[in-house]
Amino acid sequence: MLGVVVDGDLDEMRQGKHAVLPEAYANRSFQLxxxxxxxxxxxxxxxxxxxxxxxxxxxxxxxxxxxxDLAMRLSAACIAAxxxxxxxxxxxxxxxxxxxxxxxxxxxxxxxxxxxTEPYYxxxxxxxxxxxxxxxxxxxxxxxxxxxxxLMRRFDAAFLTRAYQGTSQQSLVADLVxxxxxxxxxxMRFAALFEAVAGGFDGTASYGDADLIFLSLPFxxxxxxTAVVRLLLADFTHYCSDPSRxxxxxxxxxxxxxxxSALTHLSDQIIDLAERVRDVGGSVDVSNQxxxxxxxxxxxxxxxxxxxxxxxxxxxxxxxxxxxxxxxPVDTRGVVVQAA
Ligand SMILES: Nc1ncnc2c1ncn2[C@@H]1O[C@H](COP(=O)(O)OP(=O)(O)O)[C@@H](O)[C@H]1O
Ligand SMILES: [Mg+2]
Numbered sequence: 001m002l003g004v005v006v007d008g009d010l011d012e013m014r015q016g017k018h019a020v021l022p023e024a025y026a027n028r029s030f031q032l033x034x035x036x037x038x039x040x041x042x043x044x045x046x047x048x049x050x051x052x053x054x055x056x057x058x059x060x061x062x063x064x065x066x067x068x069d070l071a072m073r074l075s076a077a078c079i080a081a082x083x084x085x086x087x088x089x090x091x092x093x094x095x096x097x098x099x100x101x102x103x104x105x106x107x108x109x110x111x112x113x114x115x116x117t118e119p120y121y122x123x124x125x126x127x128x129x130x131x132x133x134x135x136x137x138x139x140x141x142x143x144x145x146x147x148x149x150x151l152m153r154r155f156d157a158a159f160l161t162r163a164y165q166g167t168s169q170q171s172l173v174a175d176l177v178x179x180x181x182x183x184x185x186x187x188m189r190f191a192a193l194f195e196a197v198a199g200g201f202d203g204t205a206s207y208g209d210a211d212l213i214f215l216s217l218p219f220x221x222x223x224x225x226t227a228v229v230r231l232l233l234a235d236f237t238h239y240c241s242d243p244s245r246x247x248x249x250x251x252x253x254x255x256x257x258x259x260x261s262a263l264t265h266l267s268d269q270i271i272d273l274a275e276r277v278r279d280v281g282g283s284v285d286v287s288n289q290x291x292x293x294x295x296x297x298x299x300x301x302x303x304x305x306x307x308x309x310x311x312x313x314x315x316x317x318x319x320x321x322x323x324x325x326x327x328x329p330v331d332t333r334g335v336v337v338q339a340a
Pocket of ligand 2: 040041042258259
């Protein structure tokens with residue numbers, strides 16, 4: 001139950017005087033919006049309970065990381081819904097395996113963690129990550145990269161030069177290492193990311209291994225937290241759409257990203273994630289404090305609103321209009337719910 005219905009025409013979300021989550025809505029993405037303290041996280045907790053009851057596994061991303069009891073309350077909600085046997089995984093204290101997939105897939109996810117505004121740097125960073133991961137070459141010495149330590153070892157001019165000696169990529173690597181600043185710069189960026197999670201991506205668990213995966217971000221720097229979330233979201237997209245996964249369906253798992261606007265420039269990735277997981281039946285809910293806070297610009301906010309196909313669960317807000325009745329023809333049916 002989400003609350004008590006006061007008014008509205010969204011009849012499928014009503015059950016007597018209560019607002020509920022119908023099974024048909026369980027796989028739709030929702031945006032939760034409202035002022036700080038307006039009850040978004042409490043609503044998310046209720047969604048977790050209802051979804052767990054419907055047999056969904058939950059991946060909960062706590063972008064704020066300021067509520068020390070949240071993980072426990074979410075575990076309690078899952079246990080209440082499904083019994084004491086639920087498996088809970090708590091990242092980063094319990095690591096995940098960030099190295100699943102082909103070298104190219106892992107390289108793409110690593111590249112997606114970085115905000116590169118300068119085009120020259122962007123292309124050199126991509127090349128550095130790809131050659132270090134051995135994307136171009138089965139020839140790359142040392143085999144597949146399966147840990148952050150191994151990747152760090154490869155951001156090294158002598159190593160890469162040796163590994164690609166006599167291969168078709170030899171001149172590419174020569175170009176890459178010519179500017180002596182580049183490789184150490186890339187290495188430093190990823191070192192910071194891996195240091196922040198302290199081995200958090202070097203585990204064996206995957207998104208499929210728990211009923212509740214709680215991802216908290218107790219990091220000192222917002223840049224580190226953003227990079228970590230970018231990698232987690234990319235890993236989740238890969239998990240949902242991985243053709244090698246048995247029974248490739250996303251409708252058994254829901255990701256909830258709480259307080260996405262606490263981090264910077266995530267909206268495009270969240271839109272992309274929502275659209276991709278929707279293709280395999282999955283969904284992602286995202287919470288933010290206002291329409292303005294839901295994206296970097298108007299276009300992004302509207303696209304996010306569109307990608308959240310279930311609609312917006314709007315809490316107390318100073319500017320509710322853009323979520324519904326504004327300039328473009330969105331479905332504005334709804335119910336007004338009172339907390340209960
Ligand atoms: N449905 C509800 N019923 C009773 N209290 C609520 C409800 N929703 C929120 N609250 C209270 O409001 C406080 C803030 O809610 P929270 O979900 O943390 O807000 P937000 O995530 O929007 O910042 C909570 O500590 C809780 O005590
Ligand atoms: Mg909250």
